[in-house]
Amino acid sequence: MNIERLELLKSKLQQFEAEYSDTNGSPGFYIDKDSVIDACRVIKNDLGFRSCVDAISVDRFSKKLRFEMIYNLVSIEHNERIFVKVRLDTKSPAMQSLSQVWDSANWYEREAYDLMGINFENHPDLRRMYMPEAYEYHPLRKDFPLMGIPDSIPLPNK
Amino acid sequence: MSQTETGELKSTETAGTNTKSKILQALESKDLNVQFTDALDNEMVLNMGPQHPATHGVLRLLVSLDGETVVNCVPELGYLHRGYEKLAESCSYHEFIPHTDRLDYLSPMANNVGYALAVEKLLHLEIPERGQYIRVIIAELARIQSHLLAMGALVMDIGAVTPFLWAIREREKILDLYDIICGARFTTSYTRIGGVAQDVTDEALNGIKQFLDELTATLDDMRNLVERNKIFIVRCEGIGYLPKERCIELGLTGPLIRACGIERDLRRCEPYLVYDKLDFRVPTYNDSDCLARYYVRVEELVESVKIIRQCLEKIPSGPHNALQSKKVLPKKDRVYTKMEELIHDFMIINFGVNPPVGESYSAIEASKGELGFYFISDGSGHPWRMKIRSPSFSNLQALSEMMNNCMISDTVVIIGSVDPVMGEADK
Numbered sequence: 399m400n401i402e403r404l405e406l407l408k409s410k411l412q413q414f415e416a417e418y419s420d421t422n423g424s425p426g427f428y429i430d431k432d433s434v435i436d437a438c439r440v441i442k443n444d445l446g447f448r449s450c451v452d453a454i455s456v457d458r459f460s461k462k463l464r465f466e467m468i469y470n471l472v473s474i475e476h477n478e479r480i481f482v483k484v485r486l487d488t489k490s491p492a493m494q495s496l497s498q499v500w501d502s503a504n505w506y507e508r509e510a511y512d513l514m515g516i517n518f519e520n521h522p523d524l525r526r527m528y529m530p531e532a533y534e535y536h537p538l539r540k541d542f543p544l545m546g547i548p549d550s551i552p553l554p555n556k
Numbered sequence: 557m558s559q560t561e562t563g564e565l566k567s568t569e570t571a572g573t574n575t576k577s578k579i580l581q582a583l584e585s586k587d588l589n590v591q592f593t594d595a596l597d598n599e600m601v602l603n604m605g606p607q608h609p610a611t612h613g614v615l616r617l618l619v620s621l622d623g624e625t626v627v628n629c630v631p632e633l634g635y636l637h638r639g640y641e642k643l644a645e646s647c648s649y650h651e652f653i654p655h656t657d658r659l660d661y662l663s664p665m666a667n668n669v670g671y672a673l674a675v676e677k678l679l680h681l682e683i684p685e686r687g688q689y690i691r692v693i694i695a696e697l698a699r700i701q702s703h704l705l706a707m708g709a710l711v712m713d714i715g716a717v718t719p720f721l722w723a724i725r726e727r728e729k730i731l732d733l734y735d736i737i738c739g740a741r742f743t744t745s746y747t748r749i750g751g752v753a754q755d756v757t758d759e760a761l762n763g764i765k766q767f768l769d770e771l772t773a774t775l776d777d778m779r780n781l782v783e784r785n786k787i788f789i790v791r792c793e794g795i796g797y798l799p800k801e802r803c804i805e806l807g808l809t810g811p812l813i814r815a816c817g818i819e820r821d822l823r824r825c826e827p828y829l830v831y832d833k834l835d836f837r838v839p840t841y842n843d844s845d846c847l848a849r850y851y852v853r854v855e856e857l858v859e860s861v862k863i864i865r866q867c868l869e870k871i872p873s874g875p876h877n878a879l880q881s882k883k884v885l886p887k888k889d890r891v892y893t894k895m896e897e898l899i900h901d902f903m904i905i906n907f908g909v910n911p912p913v914g915e916s917y918s919a920i921e922a923s924k925g926e927l928g929f930y931f932i933s934d935g936s937g938h939p940w941r942m943k944i945r946s947p948s949f950s951n952l953q954a955l956s957e958m959m960n961n962c963m964i965s966d967t968v969v970i971i972g973s974v975d976p977v978m979g980e981a982d983k
Contacts, residue, residue: 421915421916422677422678422914422916422917423677424917426915448804448805449805451809451926451928451950452928452943452945454930454943455943456932456941457941468930470917470930472807474804474818474820477825477826479826479917481917500805500807502807502950502953505949505950505952505953526634528633528637528982528983529634529637537639538641538642544642544643544645544646
């Protein structure tokens, strides 16, 4: 990404108090979870990042703001990639669903909901992606044991 | 007409109640309330998969039908979920390499390359030119391997078996080449952090050269057989159409987005390895239907052959692994004879490569699209979090939109044109 575009990006996101954080060469921005929807509309419509190609859920395992969502956004015209990062609460991690902005966030957020237990408000179809529907746990959380929890999935009767 | 039919049916039923077979009695249980007025005039829900030959693995689709027209389609994933992202958090960076084979198991070499490049970006490690050329060759072989099967399977879903058998025969030769290159046919695990497991021999390079000549001949035969076949064209043209805007909105990558006229190929847009030194074309089509996706794949095959031929000419001699003894595994014969190498081997195996604290994302253009790895490192020997950005997963998201208002027989063609691999989509 060239410097002019980066400065434009920074100035546009200044009103949302975005905090710049480099991701090994690609720009990233921490945005508050209350203003993330408005900021993402600006990113999509004014700056041309029309594709959301991935969403990464992170469990930092810290006392405050334990969870984090990272959205991987791509602008095909400008050939650029940025990351939008949102810090979430420890007790009940929830944020506005970005599938209101990018349709492709739908499945990525379902995956994050399934594996990390993050709730997305106004999501069109918040179901589990991989695990069985009746499953109670969120396996990617750091306090979930690697071997799994015995008897958490009922086996079929013989 | 239907009335007379049902009338006749009823009269025979009442006449021969005692002679009716048990299976018919079971069919007429109490809760059966379907009325067979016209077979093509009722809504039904069809469950396709997870064990269905046309779904290419364990993809399950719930299709709601109006007659023969698809009204809605809901894909369900997770039948091959093995929790690789969780496993990665307790594996060292080297230990995870064999798991990457099992992601997109139709092109394991490309996954190896993508993973190794992502870890190297995290480590700020550059590998020598010979290693880079070897990686380009194996990544392109993986693309040929995957596209041959995608082509063959798409054509077989339509009903032509011969091209599929020819494709499998060519693919078998690639597996034999893998055997020479790295000692395994299918689960290759060939790359290492900072290079590859062993250098390629001249025998392997000559084998690849010979294979490319054979492949071009067979590919021409296949194209002659398929592309002028009217049944194939009619079954593919205009099927599974997705407008360009939606392709961007849904975050599609790979042949799917190139089939709608967007020239996005990470080999060109975000060049990695030595792709910026190679001459190749990025084929694009504007129709965004199954036929366009087929053509994009076939032309990519031709381009891959071109790339490998250039690599075979340009490949320099020299070391294939980076000279960073604290990050790159030493050769086994030196581990057994030299003290220094033994210590490094012990440290790398037991404590890992310990990248600096930070986050990193690196993606390659795999055969299905953008295959990316997002690493979060806490400075220890295994990643704090690793996220796999798998192309099949995000491409599948477009499936239900492509299937809107198509016929039930077109569903298999559309799945074939998306070319999902469930090992990758389910992670």
